[in-house]
Amino acid sequence: MLDSYYATTNCMDTTIVKFIIFQLCIWIPIGAGSYLAQHTAYNIQQLSSRLVTINLVSLEAFIVLWTTWGVELSVHYIVLPFAGIVMVILGFVAGAAVSFLLGFNAIQKHTVIISSSLANHGFTMGGFLCYLILGEHGLALSFIFITYFMPYVILVIFSYARYVGTKQPFSLRNYIMAPQNMPLFAIIVAIILHVLDIKRPVIAIPLDILLGISIIIYYFSMGIYFKFTHIKNYCLLHLLIAIIKFCFIPLCMYILLSQFLLPDDIQSVIRLQSCMPAAIYSVITSILFHLDKEMATSIFVVNTVAFSIIVLPALIIIF
Secondary structure, eight states, X not given: OHHHHHHHHHHHHHHXXXXXXXXXXXXXXHHHHHHHHHHOXXXXXXXXXXXXXXXXXXXXXXXXXXXXXXXXXXXXXXXXXXXXXXXXXXXXXHHHHHHHHHTOOHHHHHHHHHHHXXXXXXXXXXXXXXHHHHHHHHHHHHHHHTTTXXXXXXXXXXXXXXXXXXXXXXXXXXXXXXXXXXXXXXXXXXXXXXXXXXXXXXXXXXXXXXXXXXXXXXXXXXXXXXXXGGGGGGHHHHHHHHHIIIIIHHHHHHHHHTTSOOOHHHHXXXXXXXXXXXXXXXXXXXXXXTSOHHHHHHHHHHHHHHIIIIIHHHHHHHO
């Protein structure tokens, strides 16, 4: 009895410590990026784009490959990416309605639609939360979940943003073979390794540290474009995006999941992911392809604050 009590207590303590570290990995880099952008003569915006690209082709690609390679695939898991597709469609439609309602200019409308469609399903939020609550198995399932995400982001969102932001004509090199697509290639390689029945080496990889470093790079890059003065310019937008992310999409997914009998781990991942705030990738997209970076950053920060203060504690208690 005492052993069970101490095990539970230690688990709770570990979760609390990871939660605190997770929050620090978000807010300290955002603050540091914002401070440096306002107090240095160097054109730090160029650094932001380079850091995002380097992170995509190195740390994120490796983490995606390693965790996806390590999970035992099951036919039931195919429902995960389909659930993700449903979520982005719901967000896309709701974002298009909001952007039309608020009468933004063309670039702002594209930014709102992307921010509403993309939720932070990756390891900078949804994946990390699955890891925090469900362990490495949850992280691996979250990467199976976002197998929809990389093709959608890279083939649809990146292509869409590249066209409206830079007006680049379509080419295989620019749209498919771009270095930003490396996480997608990592998923393909992991699937091939599974098909060939090549087992992942038994090596102790410090996932916590790698995840933390990658998260810090992303949030620092995003913080470069953040100013508190931008928040007040989009108050109604922030409210509507919060309703979409934390009420509309979770409710739709709850109703949909109630119609099917699915394993508990799959349901848990889908329910956690349905509550995620605006995606870091919406800011990354704006940075890479010259959309409204300030608006995207403002949406992301306010949405993430609301998630951290209200939604995240509730999820930890529920799960």
